[in-house]
Amino acid sequence: MKRVSLALSAMLAVAPALAAESSDPIKLTLHDWSGQLITTKLMGEVLKEAGYNVEYVQADYIAQFAGLKTGDLHVAMEIWETTGREAMDEAFATGDVVNLGETGLQAIEEWWYPAYMKERCPGLPNWEALKDCAEEFSTPETAPFGRYLGGPVTWGGFDEERVEALGLDFEVVHAGTDAALFAELEAAYQRQDPIILWVYAPHWAPAKYDGEFVEFPPFSPECYSDPSVGVNPDAAYDCGKPRGPIWKVSWAGVADKWPGAAKAIENFKLSNADYGAMVTEVDLDGKSVDDTVAAWMADNKDTWSGWIAK
Missing domain, CATH: 3.40.190.100 (Glycine betaine-binding periplasmic protein; domain 2)
Structure with a gap:
């Protein structure tokens, strides 16, 4: 892995960089499944290459919205339409949390x-x-x-x-x-x-x-x-789970404090195939999240460098 790291370091030396608008750390949340660790570390490492200070913070999937509203947490890279829509909509309604678009994952x-x-x-x-x-x-x-x-x-x-x-x-x-x-x-x-x-x-x-x-x-x-909707007229949740995109969300202040980073996060897109392949490397092949992210970046410079291009 030392050879991969050295190659990546050489490649990153010529990567495009943004001028970080603030040296304060951008706090990205980490959860408890491999895919989310991968997408978050991938975005974080790209932001570092663009000159930003990044901090990874462990947080509960739903409870994190409290920190995103106050600005104690800044970015969540995976809010699944399937399970996070209700909490996401409630947070958006406050005006303190904003949608940074789809990840590209369904x-x-x-x-x-x-x-x-x-x-x-x-x-x-x-x-x-x-x-x-x-x-x-x-x-x-x-x-x-x-x-x-x-x-x-x-x-x-x-x-x-x-x-x-x-x-x-x-x-x-x-x-x-x-x-x-x-x-x-x-x-x-x-x-x-x-x-x-x-x-x-x-x-x-x-x-x-x-x-x-x-x-x-x-x-x-x-x-x-609405309990009256569905097969049981007396109870809600009498249906399947929603399906759809996986979203990126942030504290509303990110775009003001780190506008270049906000744009880069909006630009982030990943395919189901790339995501699945990286999760397989971690969960089945025993590769570390950090090494998996480094290898993907080494193989996909044109993709991620476009996220941080001016």
Whole structure:
């Protein structure tokens, strides 16, 4: 890796640079899944090459909006339409948080099951099949209820509300980390044990494993906000999760204090293919986030240098 770092250093020496408008650190938030660490470190390292002082701050996915509103945090590189829209809209309404545009990534986050579970639960991927075969997804701890393995609690997602609204005999159990979530999938898949869990794309898991996303009633904003909308007239969240872009957001003051950085962040675009390949290197190949980012930058100078061009 020393050779990669030296090559990258030589390449960056001729990269275009902006004059940083302030030497104060731009605080980029880090969360608890590999892809977000990659996009954030990638943007941060590009900003450093443009002359900015960058600080990485660990923060909860939803709770970070409090810091973005006050300016204690500055930039969040991944707000998923699938889980972050409600918190994002509330923050935008204050005027203290602004949208810096799409990352270029398109997101799906939903209940997912391995193909072998379809034989045990005929009728899938239609969600109504789960009403008749919840016990097929049970564990000794949840029986006779099925177990839905959700992501870390900090990810949001309203899975408990969905289970109740749709009358599903499932218990929601949250994985502690992103790594734990997919380690459990790997173990279950190898043994063909029962499992249904939170899987998201772009990610390597739905490409590596044969399976399907559950098809819930289509999402609408009203399904989340108005109990009278949807299959259950008495409950909200009786539908699937939204799908769509992954967004970049910032404290509203970023564009005034660091206008060049704000423009560079707006310019950031990454494909699902590049994102998935880098996540695979980290999660499956054991490469560090920092080395993965450095290698991508070494191979894609024309792309990222365009983000910071004057």
